[in-house]
Structures are given as structure tokens and as C-alpha cells.
Amino acid sequence: DTGVSQDPRHKITKRGQNVTFRCDPISEHNRLYWYRQTLGQGPEFLTYFQNEAQLEKSRLLSDRFSAERPKGSFSTLEIQRTEQGDSAMYLCASSPSGSGNTIYFGEGSWLTVV
Amino acid sequence: SQQGEEDPQALSIQEGENATMNCSYKTSINNLQWYRQNSGRGLVHLILIRSNEREKHSGRLRVTLDTSKKSSSLLITASRAADTASYFCATDPYSGAGSYQLTFGKGTKLSVIP
Numbered sequence: 595d596t597g598v599s600q601d602p603r604h605k606i607t608k609r610g611q612n613v614t615f616r617c618d619p620i621s622e623h624n625r626l627y628w629y630r631q632t633l634g635q636g637p638e639f640l641t642y643f644q645n646e647a648q649l650e651k652s653r654l655l656s657d658r659f660s661a662e663r664p665k666g667s668f669s670t671l672e673i674q675r676t677e678q679g680d681s682a683m684y685l686c687a688s689s690p691s692g693s694g695n696t697i698y699f700g701e702g703s704w705l706t707v708v
Numbered sequence: 709s710q711q712g713e714e715d716p717q718a719l720s721i722q723e724g725e726n727a728t729m730n731c732s733y734k735t736s737i738n739n740l741q742w743y744r745q746n747s748g749r750g751l752v753h754l755i756l757i758r759s760n761e762r763e764k765h766s767g768r769l770r771v772t773l774d775t776s777k778k779s780s781s782l783l784i785t786a787s788r789a790a791d792t793a794s795y796f797c798a799t800d801p802y803s804g805a806g807s808y809q810l811t812f813g814k815g816t817k818l819s820v821i822p
Contacts, residue, residue, distance in 0.1 A: 627809070
């Protein structure tokens with residue numbers, strides 16, 4: 595399967611713990627995105643990478659959130675000191691460079707903070 | 709913030725009927741994309757229509773775009789039970805700053821009854 599891969603698919607954590615999600619984009623895509631989706635809502639943009647450079651960050655990305663994309667390949671999204679409001683599905687997506695390209699999403703990582 | 713607004717929020721039809729979903733947005737766009745999401749899963753890209761296009765077809769899907777009204781519609785013809793899912797429009801806003809984030813609506817939940 596050469597689609598966007600995310601791990602883990604589900605994570606239950608206690609409030610205050612740190613969690614990390616990993617995303618492996620489609621291999622030839624140099625753009626990578628993270629979105630968050632809560633129940634009944636559409637996905638909301640969190641951050642965007644062009645190769646290893648993080649070029650855009652949403653105001654939704656508080657200082658407890660950090661994303662990296664070392665070497666411009668896979669990416670990680672870490673949430674520190676999790677809160678119940680962080681419970682959501684975290685979606686990774688990738689696309690080729692150039693304007694107007696289709697963005698391909700992974701299956702998402704569900705986070706439940708208890 | 710969510711720019712797109714899908715209408716209706718929920719739609720229930722019989723198998724074989726056509727389903728029409730509408731999307732309105734607020735700012736100028738480069739393109740508009742439609743995605744499907746099965747419950748608890750990631751988003752699957754359906755079709756992309758550029759701002760200089762008015763209509764596009766893909767299989768049983770027909771998408772229209774009216775930039776003067778800032779609206780788009782997705783028509784699924786001869787619906788099947790497998791089309792049951794949530795459908796989202798996502799706008800790629802035109803931005804001189806080179807923003808690459810998609811902005812999603814809240815989606816239309818389609819139920820196709822066998």
C-alpha cells in the first residue's frame with residue numbers, strides 16, 4: 595500500500611500524559627499536513643511542511659503541540675500534557691508540490707484523553 | 709475557522725436515487741475539492757475543480773462551481789448503499805502569501821437506504 599500511513603490508529607491516554615503520532619506520507623510527496631477533526635465537524639488545519647521546513651502553523655497549534663519532519667520524510671506530532679479537549683482524530687495528509695494538487699489523507703489517529 | 713458550509717447537514721435517500729449536496733464558501737479560491745469520509749475513517753478524495761472550471765465529471769459524480777455565487781454542488785447519480793458516508797467540500801483559498809491549507813465545511817451526512 596503506497597498511501598499515507600499513520601500510527602497508532604487509536605490511543606487512549608490519561609490527562610497530563612504526552613502522546614506522539616507518526617505519519618508516513620506518500621513517498622514522492624514533499625508537502626505534508628496535519629489536521630484535527632472532532633465529532634460532527636470537518637477537519638481543521640494544524641500545520642504544514644514543505645520538505646523538512648514547517649511553513650505554516652494554525653493558532654490551534656498551542657505550545658503543547660509540536661510537529662517535526664526530520665529529513666523531509668516521515669513526520670511526528672507530539673502533544674504534551676494532554677487535556678480532555680485534545681480528544682479528536684488527528685489526520686495527516688500529503689501532496690506533491692505545485693498549486694492545485696490533490697491532497698491525500700491517511701486513516702487518522704484517534705486520541706481519547708481520559 | 710471553517711469557510712465552507714455544506715447543505716443539507718443530513719440527507720437520506722433510497723438506493724438508485726440521485727443525491728445532491730451543496731457547498732458555499734466565503735473567499736476567493738484557487739480550487740475546491742470534495743472528499744468522502746466513512747464513519748471513523750480517513751478522508752477519500754473524490755474530485756477537484758479549479759476556479760476557472762464550471763463543471764466536472766468523474767464516474768457517477770458531477771461537480772459544478774459558481775465562483776460568482778461562491779458555491780459548488782456535488783451530484784451523485786444512481787446512488788448505492790456503499791455511498792453512505794459524510795461528504796465534505798474543501799476550499800483551497802487564493803492567498804498572495806502562499807497559504808496551502810484547505811478549509812473544510814462541517815459536511816453532509818448521506819444515508820442511502822437499500
